[in-house]
Amino acid sequence: MLVYFWGFLYSNYVRFWLKWILRLLTRKCELQRVFDGSKAGAQRTLSIGNHRIIEWLGNAVHVEEAEVEKCVRDVMKEKKIEQKDTGFKTNLHISLLQISGYKKLYLNVENLRKVPYDSDNEEHEEQLIELWNLLMPHENLKARITKQWCDIGFQGDDPKTDFRGMGLLGLVNLVYFSKHYTNEARQILSRSNHPKLGYSYAIVGINLTEMAYSLLKNGALKSHLYNMVSGSPQMDHFHQFYC
Numbered sequence: 442m443l444v445y446f447w448g449f450l451y452s453n454y455v456r457f458w459l460k461w462i463l464r465l466l467t468r469k470c471e472l473q474r475v476f477d478g479s480k481a482g483a484q485r486t487l488s489i490g491n492h493r494i495i496e497w498l499g500n501a502v503h504v505e506e507a508e509v510e511k512c513v514r515d516v517m518k519e520k521k522i523e524q525k526d527t528g529f530k531t532n533l534h535i536s537l538l539q540i541s542g543y544k545k546l547y548l549n550v551e552n553l554r555k556v557p558y559d560s561d562n563e564e565h566e567e568q569l570i571e572l573w574n575l576l577m578p579h580e581n582l583k584a585r586i587t588k589q590w591c592d593i594g595f596q597g598d599d600p601k602t603d604f605r606g607m608g609l610l611g612l613v614n615l616v617y618f619s620k621h622y623t624n625e626a627r628q629i630l631s632r633s634n635h636p637k638l639g640y641s642y643a644i645v646g647i648n649l650t651e652m653a654y655s656l657l658k659n660g661a662l663k664s665h666l667y668n669m670v671s672g673s674p675q676m677d678h679f680h681q682f683y684c
Contacts, residue, residue, distance in 0.1 A: 483667035486536040509537050535671055542673025543666060547657055549676055553613060554654060558604040560585075565609065568616050569600060575619040576630055576642075594633060594642030603647060610654065611647040617680040618646070653683045 513534050516522075522529060559565050566585075573582055576593050583589060586599045595603050604611050619626040633642040656662045657679065665682065666674045 481532070481535075481671075483664040485532065486539045486667045487663060489533075489536050489540070509534060509541065512537060538673045539667050539670065542670075542675075543663060546666075546674045546676065546679060550610065550654060550657055550679055554608045554610040556609040558601045558609060558612060560599075560601050565612070568612055572612065572616050572619055575616070575623060576626060590643075593630060594640070594644055594646070596641065596644060600643065603644060607647055607650045607654065611650045614650045614653075614680060614683045615643060615646045618684045621680075622684055650683060653679065 513530055516533060517530065558569075570582070573590075573593065580589075580592075588598050590598060590600050597603075630642045632638075633640050633645070653662075662679075662682065666678060670678055
């Protein structure tokens with residue numbers, strides 16, 4: 442009962458006057474104090490994302506990148522922060538780009554995951570053949586449907602059945618890793634053929650896609666991406682995390 446009563450008092454009375462006194466003493470609003478008390482990157486952006494000010498920002502985390510600057514000006518005007526405070530303006534701009542960019546990145550990744558592998562789609566087929574050529578440059582495929590696919594870790598003679606869970610995202614990740622880290626990909630493939638400690642290379646790769654996707658979906662990747670990207674996270678940043 443006492444805890445509930447204190448919570449009611451704090452939310453409706455004490456917090457307001459505490460903020461008023463702090464602003465009077467520091468000449469800074471709550472948002473400025475949050476920024477001053479946190480390091481650049483994840484600590485700063487997450488403190489905003491978890492702060493009550495985000496309720497006021499509302500649409501600011503959903504706008505297009507070109508509109509973020511206007512949102513920053515509106516926030517500064519509403520909170521009576523001088524426009525000449527370029528440090529605050531820059532930091533708020535970066536944080537809003539990171540927050541809105543993360544949401545867009547998740548939507549882009551999710552949309553790619555929802556695309557089923559289509560053997561009648563020429564682009565899908567080209568990516569699949571590219572994966573083979575990157576991993577097995579000295580061996581030609583004898584046919585589109587062949588047991589050779591098992592040599593790079595697919596379960597059967599037609600890889601499309603292994604992409605059901607992660608859709609095209611699983612293939613895109615495998616190709617990205619093989620293209621940008623070709624030597625490493627071939628070394629890992631070679632080790633996957635160990636007689637006792639071996640594993641299905643492609644299947645493990647798709648499972649890792651599911652892991653990376655789940656971390657992105659539940660927000661666990663925010664700290665990593667906010668620390669790595671001073672702006673809006675892009676699809677390449679997700680692929681790099683996968684790698």
